[in-house]
Amino acid sequence: MLDTASWTPFVHRRIVVWGDTDSAAIVYTGRFLDFMLEAIEALLRERVGADWYRMNVDENIGTPFVNVRLDFKRPVTPREPLDIRVLVARVGRSSVTFAVQGDGAESSLLKFTGSATLVFVTARDVTGAGPRDIPDAYRRVLEMEAAGATALQG
Amino acid sequence: MLDTASWTPFVHRRIVVWGDTDSAAIVYTGRFLDFMLEAIEALLRERVGADWYRMNVDENIGTPFVNVRLDFKRPVTPREPLDIRVLVARVGRSSVTFAVQGDGAESSLLKFTGSATLVFVTARDVTGAGPRDIPDAYRRVLEMEAAGATALQG
Amino acid sequence: MLDTASWTPFVHRRIVVWGDTDSAAIVYTGRFLDFMLEAIEALLRERVGADWYRMNVDENIGTPFVNVRLDFKRPVTPREPLDIRVLVARVGRSSVTFAVQGDGAESSLLKFTGSATLVFVTARDVTGAGPRDIPDAYRRVLEMEAAGATALQG
């Protein structure tokens, strides 16, 4: 039986660097998709024991995204890091949807929210093949994350 | 009077380069937001006679994005450029929404669609101030683009 | 016999976009390596009929860089495009060295210079194998470019 009692949401701390900013002296819009993807990969690495490189190269598993969305709430600058919380919002047969929220690490102010959905495929078929079932080892952890997220948002 | 009879949708051709790709031998997901933003800025430059740098630095006008969304339809590789069509979907009092579609320049295959909404603000107030009205000179051209888009999709 | 009489140096025009800039309202230092690599790949595509993606994926040829260098002469902004000239400075048995110069497309002011050396390898061996001879078809064009560059700087 899965234990969600001790579960805590995954938070990825991201230092905001000079190179992330643009001439408006705030983080360039285009960087936020990188931030979201980095945070999702960090969850996969730390909670699922997987990363996209090993999945692709060693396990022949690809996970192309089918959809991403970002809503910007407040400007972000290098004055404080971002704490990017990643929840598993939904686990389908082949797809996983993540819900992301970025807060100022010191101010606790909400900076952005986002969502992203990926689909498991056979990697060598990434340019054409259809989806495949999520491997059981990944599914178990992803579903525990999803159960935690459901309890959190109760 | 604005002439929409000769209007054609704006298309930004983007060469896909090696550095855009990832280890799955397709374009990295994070690059598509850059593609969309580059294409929107190209429309502003060529149709509206503005670019974000001059707007910010010379005119004190900022246009932070409040929302972006991307739907990925087919993998993209450097085998062909992208033709990224940008339509002005909606012009509000302070906000503009763009609808973007990326096709393979040779294959004509649909690769991705996206939308993005920005808000006009006073640039020095970008970290806090509210929206401002779209300047008339910009509004006129943006509304002509929007009229063309409506006719196209009519 | 190769005709260098009609040879002209390859110049890659690069629009400078908002996302290239940082909070100092100039192009972020880190972007210049991308600019140089894009320009080198553009020369390969247009003069040699090759691009890194097809070389890797279709021909099993990798060209990892062993060295890059950049000297920054003047700040770059989106106020004008860059004209990036790429010369083939040296063709060895396995290696090619490029010499790059970026000028303001309108001002003609020198903005940066750079050099970069790559080595031909068998792509699947990129993580360990030694260099391989430059394929003849590539060598012929690269040597003509190098002859042109020598005549130019003669």
Next chain:
Amino acid sequence: MLDTASWTPFVHRRIVVWGDTDSAAIVYTGRFLDFMLEAIEALLRERVGADWYRMNVDENIGTPFVNVRLDFKRPVTPREPLDIRVLVARVGRSSVTFAVQGDGAESSLLKFTGSATLVFVTARDVTGAGPRDIPDAYRRVLEMEAAGATALQG
């Protein structure tokens, strides 16, 4: 008197992510300049108590780079993080030169070396003004770092 007895070289650990890689299944060449700049800024933040954003926006101090160089020794992949050591190689009247070395965090294998020189300027004059003296508070710490680096390489 400055105490270099307890000095240790600054090392910036960098997780290598999926988005850093290219279709050769190694880190894209262009990313290494970002890695080097991130590591230098991390040293400034942690040892000097400064970061480029606050220096520019709050203190009107710019530090444009005049030169960067990178030598690539072995391919980098997401299989292990990078440990990027940053030494202050030279402190001039207005300029600082950094020497950087990237090793595999688990393998300890040498991956790349690099150097970069920046010059202190008045930020609002970044597009034209000459260099200014390094502020004393920065100079003290930078010289201690340089003394440590000299002792290390003794």
